[in-house]
Amino acid sequence: MKENKLKKMKDISTSLAGVKLRNPTILASGILGITTASLIRIANSGAGAITTKSIGPVKREGYVNPVIVEVPCGMLNAVGLACPSLDDSLGGLKDTLRKADVPVIASLYGRTVKEFGEMAEKISEVKPDFLEANISCPNIENEFGKPFGTEPETSARVTEGIKNSTKLPLIVKLTPNVSDIKEIAKAVESAGADAISAINSYGPGMVINIETAIPVLSNKVGGLSGPAIKPIAVRCVYEIHETVEIPIIGIGGIQTGRDAIEMLMAGAAAVGIGTGIMKRDIKIFSEICEEIRNFMNSEGYSKLNELIGKAH
Amino acid sequence: MNAPEMVRILGIRTETPTVKTFILNKKIRAKPGQFAMLWIPEVDEKPFSFSKLDGNLEITVKEVGPFTRKLFSLKKGDLIGFRGPYGDGCFRVKGKRICVAAGGVGLAPLMPLIDEILKGNRDLTVIIGAVTEKELLWMDRLESRKIDLLTATDDGTCGKKGSVCDVLKKLVGKTRFDRIYSCGPELMMKRVADIALKEKIPCQLSLERYMKCGMGICGQCCIDPTGLRVCKDGPVFTAKELRGTEFGRYNRNASGSRCDL
Structure with missing residues (x-):
């Protein structure tokens, strides 16, 4: 890009818990985040930050295919927290950090509160820019029990456990599958969370193939993502913004600059993008940034900050 | 929609002792090299390239594991889940003198490409390889067309004793190909790619x-x-x-x- 054009380009940088992002688009966890090569490609394609697929304590193959099925306005997925061994994951993360020119968010999960703390400690040695605690995967209830993120008390205990094991900023990723997300947000903020990601996938939902009368996903159920859950995500972010002071990464159904702006106006400081890649491919990051800039130009906004929480 | 649609198996052909072709009740516009995810309910879902694009789609499969074993137990009239076609990267026909190098069932995704190559006025050399003569795919189909056909078998029962790469290596010393297309076991394709890069011949591999x-x-x-x-x-x-x-x-x-x- 020519230098004079760069100069004219509106600054859409934002910050999360003191870390600056060149733009508010973040690769959400679980999408194109298995390998360093893939994460770096997304960073190079224009994302403001990248999130790894959740790193777990032991190697897991996840569920048998199909693990993904599209539905009108979104998709269901139940990949089942597949991940390589912890050593392999840490090696990959180290490599990603060495090569990335944008902040790297290391998503992690544990099977117990204690294990979340242990995972945080080990991952912190590699020094990612953020930890993100996945306390909200909706697909592993049969194996791991109810997600920690469904109760304020367990959400807080996981948060506290991680904060006692690391000095890195911690993002806690919340589930929308609760009766009052404000309570959960308050609980994790009080327990020391530095930021909140909202929301993880919704449901779970189910798709049954009617010719065979068999659920398509091998796990039978999977989390719903995509435009179908955007209004829920916007409402959750709006409520969380009214409840806590810490910054929010708004995630759920963002496909366009207008979607991103809506999420910012609900109170998000940055937005996560995942399922949108299904429709617009990886150029979605740079395109959404361009669309945000165009909107700001035409509507007379000079800084991204002016959009954040504007709907309140 | 990226969700399986159940399609009927219209027929099954046995190609070699380990390879079968499944004719699907599905017609789509797909390009050579593209594939579909095929779902056997309560078993698994796996990617398969198309071996025929005109008319009813066909896939040609070698029995290599639990999924293909299950696939081989299906019968004419059974349903299978289909989603696709997938793959933006497909074979693109270019040049006048063309070489296709196929190892085993790797010939399957190359068949629609061969059809397209033969639609134009081009010189086509096809090298096919297999462990033994009985496993050589579609010899008769290829021999009946305007193709310079060469074969290689591990046990020497048909054509050159050795691999497709050995034949290709000799050939590129004599004929100047404009393009090489290949599919087969990855280590074989790596050798094909190395030969193509060394000889500066544009090459596509699946x-x-x-x-x-x-x-x-x-x-x-x-x-x-x-x-x-x-x-x-x-x-x-x-x-x-x-x-x-x-x-x-x-x-x-x-x-x-x-x-x-």
Whole structure:
């Protein structure tokens, strides 16, 4: 890009818990985040930050295919927290950090509160820019029990456990599958969370193939993502913004600059993008940034900050 | 919609002792090299390239594991889940003198390409290889067409004793090809790619990786260090795109762990 054009380009940088992002688009966890090569490609394609697929304590193959099925306005997925061994994951993360020119968010999960703390400690040695605690995967209830993120008390205990094991900023990723997300947000903020990601996938939902009368996903159920859950995500972010002071990464159904702006106006400081890649491919990051800039130009906004929480 | 649609198996042909072709009650516009995710309910879902594009789609499969064993037990009239076609990276016909190098059932995705090559006024050499003569795919179909056909078998029962690469290596010393297209076992394709790069002949190859979503969002089949997705950016790549990558060295299993070839 020519230098004079760069100069004219509106600054859409934002910050999360003191870390600056060149733009508010973040690769959400679980999408194109298995390998360093893939994460770096997304960073190079224009994302403001990248999130790894959740790193777990032991190697897991996840569920048998199909693990993904599209539905009108979104998709269901139940990949089942597949991940390589912890050593392999840490090696990959180290490599990603060495090569990335944008902040790297290391998503992690544990099977117990204690294990979340242990995972945080080990991952912190590699020094990612953020930890993100996945306390909200909706697909592993049969194996791991109810997600920690469904109760304020367990959400807080996981948060506290991680904060006692690391000095890195911690993002806690919340589930929308609760009766009052404000309570959960308050609980994790009080327990020391530095930021909140909202929301993880919704449901779970189910798709049954009617010719065979068999659920398509091998796990039978999977989390719903995509435009179908955007209004829920916007409402959750709006409520969380009214409840806590810490910054929010708004995630759920963002496909366009207008979607991103809506999420910012609900109170998000940055937005996560995942399922949108299904429709617009990886150029979605740079395109959404361009669309945000165009909107700001035409509507007379000079800084991204002016959009954040504007709907309140 | 990226969701399986149940299609009927219209017929099954036995091609070799280990290879069968399944004729699907499905007609789509697909390009040579593209593939579909095929679902056997309560078993698994796996990617398969098309071996015929005109009329009813066909897939040609070698029995190699639990999924293909199950597939081989299906009968005419049974239903199978289909989603696709996938793969933005497909075979593109260019040049006058063309060589197709196929190892075993790797000939399957090359068949629609061969059809397209023969539609133009081109010189086509096809090298097919297999462990033994009985496993050579579609000899009769290829022999009846305007093709310079060469064969290689591991046990020497038909054609050159050795591999497709041995035949190709000799051939490129004599004939100046404009393009090489290949599919087969990865280590064989790596040798084909190396020959093409050394001789500066543009070359396209079809890759196989463990896939989950098949549509470029899960990241399971990304190649190191470019991050190109086999399902979306491939499955067909140029030898140049694959130079210096994991191609020919390792791949990843369902957990995302590396497995050496």
